[in-house]
Amino acid sequence: MENFEPEIVAFCCHYCAYTAADMAGSKRISYPPNVKIIRVPCTGKVDAIHMMKAFEKGADGVYVAGCLEGDCHFKNGNTRAGYRVAYVQKILEELGWEKDRLAMITMSAGMGERFARTAREFTEKIKELGPSPIKQFNTDTHQQAAG
Amino acid sequence: MKTESRLEKVLASGALAVTSEVGPPRGALPEKVRQKATLIKDHVDGINVTDNQTAMVRMSSWAAGVIIKQMGLDPILQMVTRDRNRLAMQSDIIGAYSMGINTMMCLSGDHVKFGDHANANGVFDIDSVQLVQTVRRMRDEGKFQGGADIDTPPKMFIGAAANPFADPFELRVMRLAKKIKAGADFIQTQCIFNLDKFEKYMEMMCDRGLDQQVHLLAGITPMKSVGMARYMKNKVPGMDVPDDVIKRMAGVSKEEQPEEGIRIAIESIQRLKEVKGVHGFHIMAIEWEEKVPQIVEKAGLFPRPVL
Amino acid sequence: MQKLKDIQQDKSVLVIGGGVGGIRAALDLAESRRNVVLIDKSYAIGGLMTQLDRTFPTNNCDLCTVSPHLSENTRQIHLELSPMTQLESLTGEAGDFKATLVTEPRYIDMDKCTACGECYKQFPEAVRFTPGLDPRAPTCMRYPHATPYAFSIDMEKVSDIAALQKVCKADAILPEDTQKRTTVDAGAVVLSIGAELFDPAALDNYGGGRFDNVVTGLEYERIMSASGPFQGDLVRVSDKKRPKKVAWIQCVGSRGINRADVPYCSGVCCMYALKEAMVTKERFAESIETTIFFMDMRTYGKDYEQYFNRAKDDYGVRMIRCRPHSIVQDDETRDLSITYTTEDEARHKTEEFDMVVLSTGFRVPESTRDLAGRLGIELNTHNFAETDHFNSVKTSRPGVYVCGVAESPKDIPETMVQASAAASMAAADLPAVMDVLDTEEDFPPERDITGEAARIGVFVCDCGLEIGGVVDVDKIVASVATCADVVVSQTVGYGCSSDSMRVIEAAIKTHHLNRVVIGGCSPRTHETKFQDLMRRAGLNKYLVEIVNLRDQNTWVHIGQPEAALDKAYKLLQIGISGVRKNRSLVDHTLPMNQNALVVGGGVTGMTAALQLAGQGVKVYLVERNAELGGMATSIRRTIEGDDVRSFITQLVKDVTKHKNIQVLTRSIIVDHSGVPGLFKTGIQTGLRMNYMQLAHGVTIFATGAVANRPDVYGLGTHDNITTQLELDALIEDDPEKIKAMNQVVMIQCAGSREADNPNCSRVCCQAAMKNALRIKAISPDTQIFILYRDIRTYGFYEDYYKQARDLDVKFVRFSVDNKPEVWIENDQVSVFVDDVILGRKIQIETDYVALSTGMVADDETTEDLAMMFHLPRTTDNYFLEDHVKLRPVDMSVRGIFIAGTTHSPKTIRESITQAYAAAGRAQTLLAKKEINLGAAIAKVDGTKCAACLVCVRACPFGIPFINEDGYSQIDPAQCQGCGICAADCPAKAIQLLAFEDDQILAKLDGLFGGLN
């Protein structure tokens, strides 16, 4: 798994995290290309099903990125998202998946550096965890077949 | 006299009654029961035999009661509504009576959650008030709870419990009244440490004239250590251990604490003897039966009346 | 860039200065459908605030709060932005000015420039627009997302013009650009040029500009700022190490202590020093020791005292009341030592610090005097604009208004208030708005695409080399061309240039496209632009999806072209898959009711009512008392010496006779319903309390506060112990009695700044100065003692403080734990106070004690109204505005505004300013015939709804309810579009339009298409 490049989905809220991502861009702060952003008006919009479906469709890691605590444009959407992430983490654990493949992250719109750092750290973590169990199986069987 | 109960006779004589209790063993050895009963036999008018106390499985109370009866002593059969439905309880009552047991206590029992079978289903087909009523009707009306006649009704002297310290306080005397109305002949109370509050309770009881209708035995428990006192204060629901009692226990060395506990018990009895409506004492020396004679003697309750 | 529109034939308002104040004024005017020309001498707007790190009292980061304001202007049809431009002359008169403007050459075609930065990379010395990383010159750094989003060239520094031109792929360099002179027909002018900050290099004792680790407050902001020289890391300039001990020195250059000082107070430095100290601890390390050296702590704004308490008590910021003599630098370590004396100890102390921040205040630059001359307005003794005593934005020249620091030193919320007030005044000088259609309605009818199979056009912009330089755009375009439903896939040079836009528009028509994907920069900045393109092409604006290939791909993966290519491909797949599910949506609109309800008939309410009525708005002015006038009727004179009574009498007369104002005295509000723009409010009116319903589009609350009468210092027990209000009347009515007084004592903060009323009442210090000076004028021999905790004569009120000291008014400081005592013996009133400086207790036998009791919120009234109108209140029961910094008169409920002392304690003059501001803000809403609520609203499918109440309970705004049919209903007019209900609904009965579940899942499908 030396050259494993994970596929990571980041659900980012329009007001903070998405803006922070743009900020990282305008400051040319590099982060791994593995992270693909899907924009939502508020992390409170991110349904538990969206997180599950992302894994089901093949994501190796998923994170939800919203505003700093207390700064949510919609009062408490980020807090709710945090609870949902914890709930889905529990499901993942029950299924024998690493719960760290999913995370809730907060930042303000000006934190381009933090966006980039988070993306780097999360990508590193997923690299350590290896491919999603779905792909692991595919690879394992592949190797078995080859062996 | 409603019954043949020794307790009833002692109480009727106007003397202060003394009862204590024996917890049946968690095994089939009858000797254990005899040993414990022997320790206290000369100092009490009746021996409570607990019924799966603290929701732990033990030898059945009526069997242990029979063993005590066979020793020529006076068992008081405790019965909780937690483990049996009304059929089982009534059959046990007539069974016990047929073996010579003539005094019983009706209780609802600790919740199964506290015991060693937390996964059991609590039955609670009827509650303790309803059990009192059932036993009274069996005795006085000769009828089972379902309405059928009993050919030889069990003549039980009926006891019930009261906790003057649980919430809501104002309801406690009313609940006592309810038990009396249901047919309770005597009452054993929860361990009393807060004497002030107990005296207030007794006042309220006497105000309603209940002391004329029932015999109340005040519950006394000697404490072995300050640890036990704290445990009872914080962990046992419905228990009221005032801080000054704990302070007093803590005020002596660890070695002297058992003695201090016994002193407190004796002082309590002496104070409560004077309280209107108190007709006796129920001494619950938990796993400390050997100290009961000492307490009874020092409290001036010895010797027991001979009938 | 916004095209310079031909607005010459219409009258405009000229706004000079593009700081937050100027932006606010310009936006207010544009939203009120007034033409505005906003000029700034700099190449980008934003002013001082864009350089701040976080702002008090919210301690939020500024970028997030300012950016919407900056990008807003590009959307305004009525707004023309003209950077690098200055006013040359102004002729004519109010309503009919001619302004001559001079624009310096930019040498860049703003329509073409994409801000790619190529020119800057290759000719950094000649190109302006830089997020700047030079730690020594923090003031030239600007917010990285500048507006206009274009570079400018300093031609003098260009050596090879041809080479520079070649660098620009957009062909935007204009070497032949020249200075341009234009004239504008202006109805009014708003001046918002702010001021400079004092340069401490002028002082030699503090080493400003000489010692590496002595910085100004603003430099410190830059150091902490994420866009600053150290990327938001707090380090010392000398060794890039985190300081352990930081000190702030207040009043550097202000309050007339030192040689180069100005006499006035700069008003903002106490708060910003507290903020910087708190943020230092909060963001960097709790253990950093922070110390503030101050003279008087001037936290006089709304809830500022609590901010101060938080700094002291929760953050442990050390406060030392003294003025340090000097700073000495250790040349080796570059550590700094401060020598100072505290008031209770005569001995000098010396203490070491790692960094020292000089809290420098505002200073009027020379250029302001020139501009004032060209504008023909008068300046005051401090060179700030002279303004009317009852109208702080009205200058000496009719038709010219001023706002912000150009008027007097002030913080951002007060600047915002004045900006809105100035805009409102300026709008009144223009002819009334005609009911012309907004240009944005000039779009062809939308094509109905229902039932059509998806026909997607993909247009990828190479953005000069910004995208194309990293990834091969043609290759991307070719690879997505094979995707299902993609009909056209092509590269466009600069997607956002007018040429490319025309190409896309043509392609939509030729290929009969019904959905479009744009690969380019961020939708945050460019979505509107492409949505307009869709509408021009006859398609619904929600059928376009912008894929962020630049800011979130090529800009951040410059060194990994292959990975960037793969990511670009995947991002486009997300876009294509997503857009397939997009549907035509209709923006929700509602008609506006054009009436205004003004609650409260005091000076504030009357001013707001008159201002709106003057603009043709029908106003209901509701007052609970039998007469208009409010709290100001109990004040006789202002500190400037004006007669308040005659002012109010005139105001009442004007209001009562105005045909657009319906005055409803003896009226109480009892119910309220409706949505912004369509409110309905029930009142009980008249002596018999008859019920009446009023329909209105906007509401202004000017319900005021109440004079505080705390039970302290014997108030109410003796005729000669009164409040400042009673003294004010006494001075006016019975000067003889004043003359007979030998000693007068005033006690400040009576009932304020204490546990049960923690905030400062703001008006009391100036009231004490006012009454003291008036007594001295009548009776120079009367001795006056002012017992105080901090003297808070902010701004120019400091002048009165100085006058009082010069007239030998005695100032005695006491602390809150050791308050003065008032004794009455044999009808003789005595005051005992511990004099901190003398270090002993003094007794004053006094003829009169005036307590500065200030004011408190009208709890009962604000509580009632807050419940009916669903408005938040502060802990001390004032109304809480939507944003304490940027929206000081707007409430969180749209269409509701507050002004005057119902917002917080303030003087009559300040209340009037806020009244104009509230009227102006209300105007921006009333100018619209309908309200656009956008399309992203939650929609319930009644057949799926289980009426479980989850949405009802989850909605942060309390909008959903279970309707008569037994399912949840969400009023589109009130839905804020967060989607929380949609995500929580257990029956999946709610969808957030424009972000529906199948759209999000389709995007995931697009991303993982290869795997499934």
Added chain:
Amino acid sequence: MTLQNKLSKGDFVVLAEMNTPKGVDISDLVTNVRHLKSRIDAVVIPDMDNGVMHMSALAGGAIIRQQGLEPMIHVYGRDRNRMALQGDMLAAHVLGINNLVVVQGEAMTHGDHQNAKPVDDLNELDLLVMVHSLLKGRDLAGFELSGKPEFFTGCQVQPIQDDDHLEQEVKAAKAKVAAGAQYIMVPPAFDLDYYTQVLTRFKSLNVPVIATVFMLKNVGMARYISINDPSSKLPESLITRIRKSKDREMECVTIAGEMIKELKTQVQGIKISASGWEDRLPAIMDCAGL
């Protein structure tokens, strides 16, 4: 049974006050009447109360009649002269409006047409004389009418400011009864003991007395009344009670309900004035146990 019959039999009656709309949308009025139909005996319709222009009480009365309820309309001399008033009275009878309350009519100073000219051709006593004359089949000029109208007519007491004023009003009411007033309406007060005393004085005039219960709506309104209307005798404790309650609106409903409960036994009828919040009338009546 008509209102007149009930009152003369000594039955207890409940009246609800409802204003006509300021405009032509009568849907709220009709809905409110329908909700109350079986629970009240008549609807009292003020005529441009407090000088605020509304649809005329005459039309309001006709609408109530259409809904099958008995209307009772205010009659006063501020806005119309004797010609218009007599004409309207005849129209009222024809439209089925047979209950009248002769009132004083409030000054226009706080209304919405402050610049209007008051007519004041007839005062209350004159009006009673006028009604009496019409009942006898003659107009005020003495001309005979073709067909006599029938009216059940009462009068209204002014808000009682103090004890002296009370005596004046009792005297005035006596005169009005002598002039033909068949019942007396007493304006509201919030102190029950005081109100009872007032009511007792009017009961001595031997015509049915109808008390008024006025619904408070929030703290602001209660505060206003307590400060500005001494006749209301609104105690501070009532304001505190509203302020401390969790649901203030419900508390106001409860307060009105409790007052009705208390007054029920003392008078022959109650007029409930919800002042624009007529949709809360059913709730008030529930609380009052009506």
Added chain:
Amino acid sequence: MITAEQKPLKEIIEYISPYNRILLVGCNECVTVCAAGGRKEVGLLASALHLNCLKQGKTIEIKELTLERQCDPEYVEELVSEIGRVDAIVSMACGCGVQSVAARYKETPVFPAVNTKFMGASVAQGIWEERCKGCGDCMLGITGGICPVARCSKHLLNGPCGGTSYGMCEISPDVECAWCLIWERLKALGMEKRYEEIMEAKDWRPAGGGGPRKIIREDLSL
């Protein structure tokens, strides 16, 4: 309403492991409201089951459907078109719903995905508490509207046991003592006298002591 919570995933996975085509059926009544088996939970469970299979390199077919009510045959009938196409049904309804589905489609195995808990009320968003035992002989009228059968841990009918402290039940300080609540309410209602009457031993037949219960409304049953 009836409350339920989802079974541990492991248990559900075990049930369906032999099958490849699953019909996952939710119910839009009580279990939707208590967030155990509505459309959303169906989606989440389907996703979780997919994830589990994908991990093992399997794919399964899951058809998601949510019925208006699983305890009414007419709604259950809506599954008929799917029946031939699936190997097993997983029902997210309460026990009644599961049985209705199982009774109708005898040839297809039906598995429960939730544990049916109790009849409860929502005390706050996301929190449900038991309120009724369905004892068939409601005595709320004499207990101040608070049920001792459902809310007293010992179903005591004649007052609180001796374990009450500070108004809380002896089994846990988080559980309110029903009798304390009843007493407070009776006091507020001025019905203290009610308490003094002895409540006779309860007839448990209406509670199911007499076997499975049934309600027949003859006027409606035709």
